Amino acid sequence: MFDFELFRSQLKKYRLLNGYSHERISELVGIDNRTFGNIERGEQVPTLKTIIKLLNTFNTDYSSFMSNAEPDNRAILIKEINHSLSKLLDNDKRYVLWLSKSIDTLNEIGGIDDV
Numbered sequence: 001m002f003d004f005e006l007f008r009s010q011l012k013k014y015r016l017l018n019g020y021s022h023e024r025i026s027e028l029v030g031i032d033n034r035t036f037g038n039i040e041r042g043e044q045v046p047t048l049k050t051i052i053k054l055l056n057t058f059n060t061d062y063s064s065f066m067s068n069a070e071p072d073n074r075a076i077l078i079k080e081i082n083h084s085l086s087k088l089l090d091n092d093k094r095y096v097l098w099l100s101k102s103i104d105t106l107n108e109i110g111g112i113d114d115v
Helices: 002-019 022-029 032-043 048-057 062-066 073-086 090-108
Strands: none
Touching: 002 062, 022 048, 032 048, 048 062, 073 090
């Protein structure tokens, strides 16, 4: 049985943790902004097609989404990093890559704590 209250609660949690506005998630899923708002407020039950698109947008499966557990913060962090990196100029991307490799090297030799 579909637990709509849990679904809409999880939907809002995932949307906020991913930093999406109603407008952005509506755009990504391909539904009207008003429709998304109605779903999140519990005023409209989503179609199976919409549920699948939402799960794909959040890069999760139905069981994980409905488990009421916290979303995988690592996946969210990776998405945020990739989004931020996509905005950088090529020289800045090379610098970030160099910095990341330098930190890894220092970690391997025990030169940095808590990184």
